[in-house]
Amino acid sequence: MSNTPDDSSGPRQHLVEVGVAAAMALLGVITVIGSLQVGTGWGAEGPKSGFFPFWIGLIIIVTSIYNLVRAYTHGSRKLFASWDQIAQVLKVVLPLTIYVGVIPWLGIYIASALLIAGFMRWIGRYGWPLILAISIGLPVIIYVTFEMWFLVPLPKGPLEDLLGL
Amino acid sequence: MESIGDLMAGFAVVLSWQNVLYMVIGIVLGVIIGVLPGLGGANGVAILLPLTFSMSPTSAIILLSCIYWGALFGGAITSILFNIPGEPWSVATTFDGHPMAQNGKAGEALTAAFTSSFVGALFAVIVITLAAPLVASFALQFGPAEKFSVFFLAFCSFVGMGKEPPTKTIAAMMLGFALAAVGTDTVTGQLRLTFGSTELLSGFDFLVAVIGLFGIGEILLTMEEGLSFKGKAASINPTVVLQTWKELPRYWMTSLRSCLIGCWMGITPAGATPASFMSYGIAKRASRKGDKFGSGEIEGVVAPETAAHAAGTSALLPMLSLGVPGSPTAAVLLGGLLIWGLQPGPLLFVEQKDFVWGLIASMYLGNIVGLIIVLTMVPFFAAILRVPFSIIAPIILVICAIGAYTVHNNTFDVVMMLVFGVAGYLLKKCNYPLAPLVLAIVLGDKAEESFRQSLLISQGGLGVFFSNGLVSTIMGLGLIALFWPLLSSLYGRLLTPARPT
Numbered sequence: 270m271s272n273t274p275d276d277s278s279g280p281r282q283h284l285v286e287v288g289v290a291a292a293m294a295l296l297g298v299i300t301v302i303g304s305l306q307v308g309t310g311w312g313a314e315g316p317k318s319g320f321f322p323f324w325i326g327l328i329i330i331v332t333s334i335y336n337l338v339r340a341y342t343h344g345s346r347k348l349f350a351s352w353d354q355i356a357q358v359l360k361v362v363l364p365l366t367i368y369v370g371v372i373p374w375l376g377i378y379i380a381s382a383l384l385i386a387g388f389m390r391w392i393g394r395y396g397w398p399l400i401l402a403i404s405i406g407l408p409v410i411i412y413v414t415f416e417m418w419f420l421v422p423l424p425k426g427p428l429e430d431l432l433g434l
Numbered sequence: 435m436e437s438i439g440d441l442m443a444g445f446a447v448v449l450s451w452q453n454v455l456y457m458v459i460g461i462v463l464g465v466i467i468g469v470l471p472g473l474g475g476a477n478g479v480a481i482l483l484p485l486t487f488s489m490s491p492t493s494a495i496i497l498l499s500c501i502y503w504g505a506l507f508g509g510a511i512t513s514i515l516f517n518i519p520g521e522p523w524s525v526a527t528t529f530d531g532h533p534m535a536q537n538g539k540a541g542e543a544l545t546a547a548f549t550s551s552f553v554g555a556l557f558a559v560i561v562i563t564l565a566a567p568l569v570a571s572f573a574l575q576f577g578p579a580e581k582f583s584v585f586f587l588a589f590c591s592f593v594g595m596g597k598e599p600p601t602k603t604i605a606a607m608m609l610g611f612a613l614a615a616v617g618t619d620t621v622t623g624q625l626r627l628t629f630g631s632t633e634l635l636s637g638f639d640f641l642v643a644v645i646g647l648f649g650i651g652e653i654l655l656t657m658e659e660g661l662s663f664k665g666k667a668a669s670i671n672p673t674v675v676l677q678t679w680k681e682l683p684r685y686w687m688t689s690l691r692s693c694l695i696g697c698w699m700g701i702t703p704a705g706a707t708p709a710s711f712m713s714y715g716i717a718k719r720a721s722r723k724g725d726k727f728g729s730g731e732i733e734g735v736v737a738p739e740t741a742a743h744a745a746g747t748s749a750l751l752p753m754l755s756l757g758v759p760g761s762p763t764a765a766v767l768l769g770g771l772l773i774w775g776l777q778p779g780p781l782l783f784v785e786q787k788d789f790v791w792g793l794i795a796s797m798y799l800g801n802i803v804g805l806i807i808v809l810t811m812v813p814f815f816a817a818i819l820r821v822p823f824s825i826i827a828p829i830i831l832v833i834c835a836i837g838a839y840t841v842h843n844n845t846f847d848v849v850m851m852l853v854f855g856v857a858g859y860l861l862k863k864c865n866y867p868l869a870p871l872v873l874a875i876v877l878g879d880k881a882e883e884s885f886r887q888s889l890l891i892s893q894g895g896l897g898v899f900f901s902n903g904l905v906s907t908i909m910g911l912g913l914i915a916l917f918w919p920l921l922s923s924l925y926g927r928l929l930t931p932a933r934p935t
Binding site for chain 1: 484485599601602604605608609611612615619621622624625626627628629650653654657658822823824825827828829831832835836839840843845848849851852855856859860861863864866882885886887889890894
């Protein structure tokens with residue numbers, strides 16, 4: 270799917286690529302450090318635990334530096350995405366982050382109900398009856414399917430404890 | 435031939451009411467998944483995998499592989515009706531499929547796509563039936579060095595034959611290996627790369643990575659386009675189907691060629707996507723109507739769909755017989771087999787005959803059932819995409835989160851799903867391939883294990899990988915695949931004299 274943004278402003282492609290390559294190089298460094306912690310040489314049973322990841326980490330660092338330089342010098346000067354598009358993406362990322370953060374406390378059923386209700390209210394601007402129907406209906410369907418039918422427990426929160434589920 | 439007898443036994447296993455029911459459910463679920471963005475083939479199988487733990491492995495793999503077929507079919511629906519490729523390999527289908535829909539020929543396009551997919555998949559399944567046992571018996575002679583060389587070949591194919599820059603492919607792949615290395619070292623039992631964190635004790639699970647990278651990442655990419663899907667209406671009635679079927683045999687040559695391209699690319703882990711593009715390109719050059727491709731030529735739908743399905747199906751051949759998956763979805767299925775305690779590879783054909791031949795038999799039936807279902811239910815599936823975004827998007831997110839959670843009953847995995855999701859969005863936009871990353875996460879431990887065992891045997895010498903004819907050949911093929919772009923451009927320059935431009 271190609272989506273060339275029009276003239277509006279936004280972060281440039283080559284800069285984002287530089288950032289991504291830098292992040293990967295950092296992960297490579299972490300891998301190398303972790304490998305050195307467990308030893309990268311020869312042990313009693315052959316190569317030590319750190320042997321394989323050490324070289325993997327090095328290759329990551331080398332290729333990422335190459336990608337970084339290449340992105341900086343030859344990278345596309347076009348927009349990575351316009352700020353509008355990024356705003357669209359954030360409309361999913363931010364609610365999702367809150368959702369994921371809240372699950373350990375509220376349990377997945379309440380959290381899902383809130384997520385669906387939130388989307389339907391703020392983005393869809395639906396009326397409350399439909400919102401309640403779906404945002405409560407779906408978690409109930411999930412409960413029946415997963416907990417009762419498949420016997421797969423999902424994280425629960427205070428409400429479920431109150432209801433004795 | 436022994437294979438036919440085994441195949442018959444496989445059919446017997448498959449044709450129980452329960453398994454046929456699973457087939458139907460799987461296909462319907464698969465098409466729905468293939469139609470919805472963010473829940474594509476690999477992701478859908480990954481989410482549903484933990485739910486199948488309570489079923490018998492044979493029923494589970496039938497369900498999952500039918501979901502896979504369903505998703506393959508589903509991708510064509512959105513490509514043709516909405517110009518949104520449901521899967522990467524459906525992109526080539528949009529070139530002629532959507533114009534056909536715009537010309538009012540949606541029914542013909544859909545029929546052509548589904549029938550071609552069926553033909554391609556069937557061809558591949560026959561190849562698997564005949565070739566898999568041979569490859570498996572051959573692979574029984576593999577030692578650690580040979581096993582590693584097969585992994586090496588697989589990964590080099592991605593680097594050399596992928597469309598992304600090799601350095602990015604290598605970086606992504608190595609990142610996958612690094613992620614796979616976190617946790618317990620399978621050889622010595624030591625903990626590594628956990629940095630004292632208890633959550634990382636079990637490492638990164640490939641299922642969570644797949645749901646994040648392919649699921650959430652895909653949704654985020656779709657988000658850029660805005661919040662609605664506008665598509666063409668479609669209905670298929672029997673007249674249209676029969677008319678199209680009468681027209682299709684004209685393109686048998688294209689079909690056959692596409693089957694071969696697809697099988698070849700599916701077996702070497704290059705995958706369904708390059709197969710579909712390559713097949714479209716070759717068909718365009720070979721056809722008399724080549725210059726009309728792009729404006730709604732039915733042949734332009736037949737070529738990529740046949741190839742993509744042949745490739746997607748034949749990706750299961752190396753997965754079953756060698757334990758090396760040819761595509762991310764095959765990788766997820768492989769992971770599933772490992773979780774059920776089945777060891778894909780040559781021993782599977784010897785020790786688990788019922789399972790393997792049951793699976794292969796289900797591939798035949800699954801495709802037939804699939805074809806019937808999609809032909810009859812297209813309006814229903816197309817209607818799903820009309821559910822407003824603000825309702826369907828959170829539902830998809832909830833399903834993904836549940837999928838991530840049920841892998842290890844761990845909320846940390848849901849957090850990781852989010853992280854992988856954002857990473858997947860960034861990586862895709864920066865042109866890093868995700869398939870080698872996922873394959874490396876799935877295969878990392880096994881590849882490392884065979885590497886270390888080989889070195890142990892040779893006491894540290896890398897020469898072990900060239901110590902006999904078989905392993906040298908495979909390593910050689912790997913090196914050729916790795917340097918393919920260089921080699922083919924050299925070859926091209928040698929052959930063509932300079933032309934005036």
